[in-house]
Amino acid sequence: SKDAKGVEYLIQAMGDPDERVQVKAIEMLGEMRATDATPVLVQHLFIRQTRPEIRARILAALGKIGDASAARPIVEFLQRDLDKSTRGTAIYALGDIGAAEAAPELKKIAETDSDPTLRRLAREALGKVQYHQEAQEKEVKAPLDTFLPKPPPGPPQ
Numbered sequence: 001s002k003d004a005k006g007v008e009y010l011i012q013a014m015g016d017p018d019e020r021v022q023v024k025a026i027e028m029l030g031e032m033r034a035t036d037a038t039p040v041l042v043q044h045l046f047i048r049q050t051r052p053e054i055r056a057r058i059l060a061a062l063g064k065i066g067d068a069s070a071a072r073p074i075v076e077f078l079q080r081d082l083d084k085s086t087r088g089t090a091i092y093a094l095g096d097i098g099a100a101e102a103a104p105e106l107k108k109i110a111e112t113d114s115d116p117t118l119r120r121l122a123r124e125a126l127g128k129v130q131y132h133q134e135a136q137e138k139e140v141k142a143p144l145d146t147f148l149p150k151p152p153p154g155p156p157q
Contacts, residue, residue, distance in 0.1 A: 007034045014044060023057055030061030038067040045077055056089045063093030071099035078105060088121050095125025098132025 010032075013025035029037040044050055045058050062070045071094060078090050091109065094102040103126060110122035 026057045026061050030064035033065050035067045042073045059089045059093045063096030068099040071102045075105045091121045091125050095128035
């Protein structure tokens, strides 16, 4: 269901003591692209007791949701001492979100990280961000070009 009530129940389920319920709730919020869940997902990302496996699911869900408001917290999260897998998932999520504010951090990782896999992921994510930004600019600047064909040049008939 895409019903807002369903989102509320899924957000509540993130606090369930059964980790399987938490995982399923997080995955469904991502599948539903539930932007209402973004603040709660971000909050759980920073809770010290959150296990790394759950953090990875949260990052993947935030990437699927694509809410630009999650970009800055994910960039801040990347400043922590994280394992390679979690860093990679965070980088990938930033690419999926496509927010311009992630570009400087992705560029820094792409140029300076000691791990070649993370550098590659950062380059790919940066490419996604740039593509997303170009697409947004085109939509904003030229909506008529997108929807209506241009009339041929010449005198009116």
